[in-house]
Amino acid sequence: MSENLTSQIDAIFNPRSIAITGASDKKARLGNMLLYNFIDIGYEGKLYPINPDEETVRGLKSYPSLKDIEGPVDLLVVSLHPDKVPQVIEEAVEKDVKGAIIFTSGYREQGEEGRKKEQELVNIARKGNLRIIGPNCMGIYCPSTKLSFIPGLSKESGPVAFVSQSGSLAMYMAFAGKVRGVAYSKVISLGNACDLDTNDFLEYLGSDPQTGIIACYLEGVEDGGRFLRLAKQISKKKPIIVWKVGRTTGGAKAAGSHTGSICGSKEIWDAVFKQAGLIRVENVYEMLGCITALINPYLPRGNRVAIVSAPGGPSVSAADVCEQEGLKLAELTETTKNKLSEIIPNLGTSTSNPIDLGFTVASDNTLYSRSTDIVGQDENVDMVLVFDFRMDKELTEALIKSNEKIRKPIAVVTNIEQMREREIGGHFKSLDPEEMPRMLKRLYESGISIHLTEQYAAKTLLSLLKYREFLEKRDWEV
């Protein structure tokens, strides 16, 4: 069954041809974008617009219906009215289509009647080998095989997979990846997940050679037991980051009308997170921060953090939040302190942890990377938190060198907002806005994680530690 699932999903991610219902040259129509998505990313297989009222769409021959297409169709994208969906799914089964992405809404998120309609679609699909993604979803983004659910995404492939019950978050993360330098293996917007669900994709991604890190936005799963089994097993090989919503009555109700999900109790989910070594995040920034941190192959050996900062206030705050999260401020060795004293001026600074670099960085920001080098090599330090409001290109490159040397996690708190600010006064270097995504990408690729706040950085560092502890546990200890 599992091998079958893998080959079924593989077929969806590697379609030789795609048919799009409602494809149109009219910009205002959804089918216009659903077709354009594949053109934009450079899909290399055959594209078949289906539209009975048009001869051609975007210069491609248009077909009155799916069954009028001569060649085989592997993937079908459906955005028809719910009443018209069963018929096209019937046709898809007849044509031996492998996968149908159903964009259409109006199913279980609207109640019991909608759930029945979904079951009807699944029943039809089961008559053949057709698997369904959706309904009420955006579909899939897979740069390696040039599939996309929105125009403008990166064509670059990478190790991160994102499985999402929210289409808007799937799109958001795909775009944010482009800004932050995160490259994806697959992004899947599941919607109501009437057929292929989070568990199925989790199982698939667990053995997908392209995928090294799995992130999920999750409202609920139908089969909690299977989720726990899969997650426990996959977590031992690949970290799984989970944003679980529907923890409150209001949130659960909202999830119900969003994707018809049953969220399950907070207590049960807390246990699942712990037993399966899942990494918990609670918004897009935490998720991006965790993803960028997990690219780094070096997990912390202990909870001792060194803080390197020029802004004094933020370094005090960072010390607070690290301790609140359960990290410990590392006691630096005398050797380290002496080495720091050699490079850091002795006024308006501190060579104790948190290291306060003082105002001198304004004229010499190599102090950041040189200090990171020194504290990172201290045996009492398991990880380094760097706070800098304004990263620049030189500092980026210097930190990357430090990172290669110290082989411990480095989490940088910086202000992406201000990184793009051009007018910052005569005495500060101004960053070319175009430079920022390049810097973020360089940092990401070298495994230096980027965070908006000291809270997110500390939480992420703790997550890395907890994940390492999970990896070291024997099965009976979990």
Place this chain on the structure above:
Amino acid sequence: MSENLTSQIDAIFNPRSIAITGASDKKARLGNMLLYNFIDIGYEGKLYPINPDEETVRGLKSYPSLKDIEGPVDLLVVSLHPDKVPQVIEEAVEKDVKGAIIFTSGYREQGEEGRKKEQELVNIARKGNLRIIGPNCMGIYCPSTKLSFIPGLSKESGPVAFVSQSGSLAMYMAFAGKVRGVAYSKVISLGNACDLDTNDFLEYLGSDPQTGIIACYLEGVEDGGRFLRLAKQISKKKPIIVWKVGRTTGGAKAAGSHTGSICGSKEIWDAVFKQAGLIRVENVYEMLGCITALINPYLPRGNRVAIVSAPGGPSVSAADVCEQEGLKLAELTETTKNKLSEIIPNLGTSTSNPIDLGFTVASDNTLYSRSTDIVGQDENVDMVLVFDFRMDKELTEALIKSNEKIRKPIAVVTNIEQMREREIGGHFKSLDPEEMPRMLKRLYESGISIHLTEQYAAKTLLSLLKYREFLEKRDWEV
């Protein structure tokens, strides 16, 4: 004493002339920037560079020492080595200087010896009418009288004051204000606060007609009793936002080597926050979010929030975090739901709270403001949380109109990062990066608050409610 304090601080904020020690044409020297700060913002009084080695600095006549300046000097900026500071402070007293900003570090943040050096300076100042800001500080930014501590700041004056024991945060907030549209009455970097301290400026700002909102970054205060008395009294007239650090052992130790502050126990500070109606924030984003929210004159009457969102996942998450924070999802009236049904398509959406606008906003984002209008007028709704990844100019203006109509707090969660992203694919409008600060300013001025995450928005809305409850309490109830 209090009137005296006001007139003393007034004199510092309204200097007829400023002398700057170590002023230099050499860019690498700190005195270069300390002089340029005032030129850059357009200070209109007399500027006196002090530098015995130069004839002129930036075209201004340079003086060998303070006492060589012919006319009166109201404000003195000192960045000399600690050993040379006492002498210039002696000269300042002789010359009847009103205020000295001591940038120099190397005082109580380095231990007992440094504390004695500070006391020596205070003792000298007390022989005259000289008041000291610092040492180990950046000084003051006051756009109305054209004083600045860093080049490149806005010349516009506004109702927000920020008192900070961290110089870098003072600079950060001043710059961030420019991006976010926040205009300041005064920003004060106190440093070690050997003389004028947080309490003094709190008292001053409490009766400063330019100031309507006070924000503080606080490590510790010497006189906790006075702080509580002042804060309780001022909070009744002007909201006070406080970022208090040094809550953990590590944080307190870090504060000690930053500004030599004694942080006080967490328990005592928790009580102070409650009794004085202080609004608690824990990083720069929360602080900016709270400031932008408090510009709105309408505080919520109750805890019932309506959520308006097109992204479905984030709206579920927002429902969760609102309930976790202690807000309640408003039960919309049937009238409201019917009105919503008239404008929101019936597929892939929800007219129950949280309102899910679905994918249609991609082609018609007036749905946001029209829905906000409708739910905002529901008697069961006390405040509105709007979630939109991509604000644009039209939506900004439409929400401002809604805000004028509904007279309830509106908190917008949006992504300032993505607002600046140019390349967002053919089917989405791309925002001119220059447009963003203008939009943020418009929103800010109309009292619509902007938040990076649903967590910050919910926390801020709750803070508004708590502040309203504080305002309504009688003295004996506090």
